[in-house]
Amino acid sequence: MxxxxxxxxxxxxxxxxxxxxxxxxxxxxxxxxxxxxxxxxxxxxxxxxxxxxxxxxxxxxxxxxxxxxxxxxxxxxxxxxxxxxxxxxxxxxxxxxxxxxxxxxxxxxxxxxxxxxxxxxxxxxxxxxxxxxxxxxxxxxxxxxxxxxxxxxxxxxxxxxxxxxxxxxxxxxxxxxxxxxxxxxxxxxxxxxxxxxxxxxxxxxxxxxxxxxxxxxxxxxxxxxxxxxLAVYKDYFEMPFLQDTEQFYRLEAATFLVHNSVTEYLKKVAQRLDEEVHRVQSYLHPSTLAALIKKVEEVLIRDQLEAIYAEAKALLHAEKHSDLALLFKLVSRVPNATVELKKIVEEHVRQMGIDAIERASGSALNDPKLYVETILEIHTKFFKLVQDAFSSEQGFTAALDKACGKFINNNAVTAAAGNTTKSPELLARYCDALLRKGSKAVEETDLEEKFNQIMVVFNYVEDKDVFQKFYGKMLAKRLVGQLSASDDYEESMISKLKQACGFEYTSKLQRMFQDIGVSKNLIDQYRTYCEKNRLDDIVDFSVMVLSSNSWPFSAPPNFVLPIELKRTFESFTKFYTQQHNGRKLTWLHQHSKGDVQTLYTKPKYILHVSTYQMVVLLLFNKLSSWTVEQMQDETQIKVDLFLQVLCGLLKSKLITCSEINDDELDEDLKETDIKMNYNIQISDDFKRSVYFANHSVRRF
Missing domain, CATH: 1.20.1310.10 (Cullin Repeats)
Known part of the structure; x- marks a missing residue:
C-alpha cells in the first residue's frame, strides 16, 4: 500500500x-x-x-x-x-x-x-x-x-x-x-x-x-x-474555599459576640461545626473535612479561648453542667486548650472546699462528723460535675484530686489547730464514731457505703501515718473496751486500708484482731485449768493478752492490788508463764474494769467500775472512813490519778466527803478542790440518778 x-x-x-x-x-x-x-x-x-x-x-x-x-x-x-x-x-x-x-x-x-x-x-x-x-x-x-x-x-x-x-x-x-x-x-x-x-x-x-x-x-x-x-481540586477549589471560610467565620464570631453571651456563642459554634461536616458529606470531597474543621476550630474556638475560659468560671459558679459539657467538648478540639480549663476547674474546687470548711470551722474543729461530711459533700458535688460536664476525662479527674488534696490538708480547721495533722485525726475520730456500739451516725445498711466514703477522704490525706496512729489508738480502745459494733465492720475497714496502703500499714491493726481471738481461746483454757486444779477462790474474770509491739498502750505506774484480786492475778500469771516460757505479762490496769456488789444497801446494787475505782471502793471493806491521804497511801496510786478517781466517785455519790457540800458537787468539782486531809466515807444513798461515764449501777 x-x-x-x-x-x-x-x-x-x-x-x-x-x-x-x-x-x-x-x-x-x-x-x-x-x-x-x-x-x-x-x-x-x-x-x-x-x-x-x-x-x-x-x-x-x-x-x-x-x-x-x-x-x-x-x-x-x-x-x-x-x-x-x-x-x-x-x-x-x-x-x-x-x-x-x-x-x-x-x-x-x-x-x-x-x-x-x-x-x-x-x-x-x-x-x-x-x-x-x-x-x-x-x-x-x-x-x-x-x-x-x-x-x-x-x-x-x-x-x-x-x-x-x-x-x-x-x-x-x-x-x-x-x-x-x-x-x-x-x-x-x-x-x-x-x-x-x-x-x-x-x-x-x-x-x-x-x-x-x-x-x-x-x-x-x-x-x-x-x-x-486531587491536585486540581486542592489548588483551584479547596485552598480558596478555606480562605473564604476563615474570613466568613472570623467576621461572624466578632459580630455574634457583641450581641450574645459566650454560652450562646458556643451553641452557635457547635451548630456551625455540624453544618460544615454535613456540607462536606453533601457535596465536597471527603479529603476536605479535616482541613475545613481545623480551620473552623482555629477561628471560632482557638482564637476565642480567653472569652471561653472566662465563661467557664461563670458556668462553674452557676453549676450549669450541660453548658460546661458543651464548652469542654469544643475546647477539647483545640490542641492543649484543656490545660488551662483543668487549672480553672482545680482552683474552683479548691476554693469551694476552702469556703465550705471555713463556714463550718466553728464547730468542725471538734466535730469529726461535720468536718468529714462537709468534705464529702464537696467531693460528691464536684465528682458529679467531672462526670457530667467533663465525661470523667482523666485530666479533669486529676484536677479534682489535686484540688481536694489541697483543701483537705490546708483549711480553716487545720489553721485553727495550728498543724496539718488535724484532718487525719478528725477522720480517724469519724471512723471511731461509726464503728462504736450504739452509734447513731448511720444505719447498718449504709455502713459499707460510709466506709467507701471514708476511703475517698483518706486517699487525699497527706499524713497517713498520723491517721494510722489515731486510728490504732481508737481501735485498741474499742477492742479492749468491747465497744465495737461489729468485728465484721472492723475487719472490712482494715481491709480497705490495707488495699489502699499495703500490708505493712495495717499489720499492727490486724495483729490486734488476732490477739483478741487468741485471748478468747486462752480464757477458756484458763477456766479449764482452774477447774482441774480446784481453784475455787478465783474471781470470775476475762483477760486479753496483747502483743506489746502491736498495741498503743504503755505500762501504768505500780499500785497495791487489793487482796480480793491478788489471788486471781497470781493464778493467771502462773498459768500463762507455764504455757509461754520466757514471756512477761504487764497488767494494763488503766484499761481494766469490773463489777462490785454493795452488801450494805437495800436493795443491793452491782456497780460497774474501773479497776482504780474498784481499788478505792474495796478499801471500805477494811474501814468505814478514810482520809484522802490514807487512801492514797494504802493504794499507792499516783496522787494526780488518785484524785481523778476520787473526784469521779464523789460526783457519782458512791462516796461522800463531809468537807464538800452538795452544791459544790453539783457544780464542777475539780481534783484540786480535794485536800489530802478530807475525810471520805462510803455512801448508802442511791436514790438519786447515777449516770456518770466511768461507772454504772444496777439493782440486784
Missing part, C-alpha cells in the same frame, strides 16, 4: 469516525450496531500494516467483534498503527471545546455553574463512550508509545480530560470557583441553594487531577480508570 493509499484509508476511516464522534458529543442516540461499526473502523485501521511491507492482514467487517480465527491473525504491537488517528481525535476535541467555551466566558454566578456542569457531564459521558470504541487503540498503540518512552500520550479518555483542562477549565475556573464560594456563603447565611451545581464542579475538579502513570492503559485490563491526585 502506498502513502497515498494509507492517507486515503485514514481519511475514509476518519470520515466515518468523526461523524460518529459528532453524534456522540451531541448526545444523539446511537444503536449498538452503530457503536460496533465505530469499534470496527478503529480496529481495522490499527491492524493495517501494509505500509511496513507485509501482506494485508485479516480485517473484521463493520459490526463484527474480533474473535475466532481472526484473533490469531493479529500481530503484536510492533505492527499497530494509530498515531494519525490519535492526533485527529485530539484536534477534533480541542476544536469542539474551544467553540463551546467561548459561550461561557461572560457568564457568572449560577449561570456559569450550570454552563460548566452541563457541558462537563455531557463531555465526560461522551468521552467515556469514545474511549470504549477506541479500546484497541488504547491497548496497543498507546501502550506501545508509552513503553517506548513517550509521556505525552494518554488513553483516549484521559486525553479528553487533558484537553478539557487546557481548553475549558483554565479559562473558566476562576469564575466557576468564585460562583461555588458565593453559593456556599449564601447557604451559610441560611439561604437555600442548588448544591448539585457545586457537587458537579467538585466532581470535575477531582477527575481532572490525573497523573501520567495512572493514565496509561494496562496490558491486562480492557479499560484503565484514572486515579485522581
Amino acid at each position: 502506498t502513502q497515498g493509499d494509507r492517507s486515503l484509508n485514514l481519511n475514509d476511516v476518519w470520515m466515518k469516525v468523526s461523524e460518529g464522534i459528532g453524534n456522540i458529543y451531541r448526545i444523539q442516540e446511537m444503536s449498538p450496531a452503530a457503536y460496533m461499526d465505530l469499534y470496527s473502523h478503529v480496529y481495522n485501521y490499527c491492524t493495517n500494516t501494509a505500509s511496513q511491507g507485509s501482506s494485508p492482514k485479516a480485517t473484521i467487517k463493520p459490526g463484527q467483534k474480533p474473535g475466532g480465527n481472526n484473533r490469531q491473525n493479529i500481530h503484536d504491537g510492533a505492527n499497530i498503527v494509530g498515531g494519525e488517528l490519535y492526533n485527529k481525535l485530539k484536534n477534533y476535541l480541542k476544536a469542539y471545546l474551544e467553540k463551546i467555551c467561548e459561550k461561557g466566558l461572560d457568564l457568572e454566578g449560577e449561570g456559569v455553574l450550570r454552563f460548566y456542569t452541563t457541558n462537563w457531564e455531557h463531555y465526560r459521558f461522551s468521552s467515556k463512550v469514545t474511549n470504549g470504541f477506541c479500546h484497541y487503540l488504547n491497548r496497543h498503540w498507546v501502550r506501545r508509545e508509552y513503553d517506548s518512552g513517550r509521556r505525552d500520550v494518554y488513553e483516549i479518555f484521559t486525553m479528553a480530560m487533558e484537553i478539557w483542562q487546557l481548553v475549558f477549565f483554565q479559562p473558566l475556573n476562576r469564575q466557576v470557583t468564585l460562583a461555588c464560594l458565593q453559593l456556599i456563603k449564601a447557604e451559610r447565611q441560611n439561604e437555600v441553594i442548588n448544591t448539585r451545581l457545586i457537587s458537579g464542579v467538585i466532581q470535575s475538579y477531582v477527575e481532572l487531577g490525573f497523573t501520567e502513570n495512572s493514565s496509561v492503559p494496562s496490558s491486562s485490563s480492557s479499560h484503565q480508570i484514572t486515579s485522581p491526585t
Whole structure:
C-alpha cells in the first residue's frame, strides 16, 4: 500500500469516525450496531500494516467483534498503527471545546455553574463512550508509545480530560470557583441553594487531577480508570474555599459576640461545626473535612479561648453542667486548650472546699462528723460535675484530686489547730464514731457505703501515718473496751486500708484482731485449768493478752492490788508463764474494769467500775472512813490519778466527803478542790440518778 493509499484509508476511516464522534458529543442516540461499526473502523485501521511491507492482514467487517480465527491473525504491537488517528481525535476535541467555551466566558454566578456542569457531564459521558470504541487503540498503540518512552500520550479518555483542562477549565475556573464560594456563603447565611451545581464542579475538579502513570492503559485490563491526585481540586477549589471560610467565620464570631453571651456563642459554634461536616458529606470531597474543621476550630474556638475560659468560671459558679459539657467538648478540639480549663476547674474546687470548711470551722474543729461530711459533700458535688460536664476525662479527674488534696490538708480547721495533722485525726475520730456500739451516725445498711466514703477522704490525706496512729489508738480502745459494733465492720475497714496502703500499714491493726481471738481461746483454757486444779477462790474474770509491739498502750505506774484480786492475778500469771516460757505479762490496769456488789444497801446494787475505782471502793471493806491521804497511801496510786478517781466517785455519790457540800458537787468539782486531809466515807444513798461515764449501777 502506498502513502497515498494509507492517507486515503485514514481519511475514509476518519470520515466515518468523526461523524460518529459528532453524534456522540451531541448526545444523539446511537444503536449498538452503530457503536460496533465505530469499534470496527478503529480496529481495522490499527491492524493495517501494509505500509511496513507485509501482506494485508485479516480485517473484521463493520459490526463484527474480533474473535475466532481472526484473533490469531493479529500481530503484536510492533505492527499497530494509530498515531494519525490519535492526533485527529485530539484536534477534533480541542476544536469542539474551544467553540463551546467561548459561550461561557461572560457568564457568572449560577449561570456559569450550570454552563460548566452541563457541558462537563455531557463531555465526560461522551468521552467515556469514545474511549470504549477506541479500546484497541488504547491497548496497543498507546501502550506501545508509552513503553517506548513517550509521556505525552494518554488513553483516549484521559486525553479528553487533558484537553478539557487546557481548553475549558483554565479559562473558566476562576469564575466557576468564585460562583461555588458565593453559593456556599449564601447557604451559610441560611439561604437555600442548588448544591448539585457545586457537587458537579467538585466532581470535575477531582477527575481532572490525573497523573501520567495512572493514565496509561494496562496490558491486562480492557479499560484503565484514572486515579485522581486531587491536585486540581486542592489548588483551584479547596485552598480558596478555606480562605473564604476563615474570613466568613472570623467576621461572624466578632459580630455574634457583641450581641450574645459566650454560652450562646458556643451553641452557635457547635451548630456551625455540624453544618460544615454535613456540607462536606453533601457535596465536597471527603479529603476536605479535616482541613475545613481545623480551620473552623482555629477561628471560632482557638482564637476565642480567653472569652471561653472566662465563661467557664461563670458556668462553674452557676453549676450549669450541660453548658460546661458543651464548652469542654469544643475546647477539647483545640490542641492543649484543656490545660488551662483543668487549672480553672482545680482552683474552683479548691476554693469551694476552702469556703465550705471555713463556714463550718466553728464547730468542725471538734466535730469529726461535720468536718468529714462537709468534705464529702464537696467531693460528691464536684465528682458529679467531672462526670457530667467533663465525661470523667482523666485530666479533669486529676484536677479534682489535686484540688481536694489541697483543701483537705490546708483549711480553716487545720489553721485553727495550728498543724496539718488535724484532718487525719478528725477522720480517724469519724471512723471511731461509726464503728462504736450504739452509734447513731448511720444505719447498718449504709455502713459499707460510709466506709467507701471514708476511703475517698483518706486517699487525699497527706499524713497517713498520723491517721494510722489515731486510728490504732481508737481501735485498741474499742477492742479492749468491747465497744465495737461489729468485728465484721472492723475487719472490712482494715481491709480497705490495707488495699489502699499495703500490708505493712495495717499489720499492727490486724495483729490486734488476732490477739483478741487468741485471748478468747486462752480464757477458756484458763477456766479449764482452774477447774482441774480446784481453784475455787478465783474471781470470775476475762483477760486479753496483747502483743506489746502491736498495741498503743504503755505500762501504768505500780499500785497495791487489793487482796480480793491478788489471788486471781497470781493464778493467771502462773498459768500463762507455764504455757509461754520466757514471756512477761504487764497488767494494763488503766484499761481494766469490773463489777462490785454493795452488801450494805437495800436493795443491793452491782456497780460497774474501773479497776482504780474498784481499788478505792474495796478499801471500805477494811474501814468505814478514810482520809484522802490514807487512801492514797494504802493504794499507792499516783496522787494526780488518785484524785481523778476520787473526784469521779464523789460526783457519782458512791462516796461522800463531809468537807464538800452538795452544791459544790453539783457544780464542777475539780481534783484540786480535794485536800489530802478530807475525810471520805462510803455512801448508802442511791436514790438519786447515777449516770456518770466511768461507772454504772444496777439493782440486784
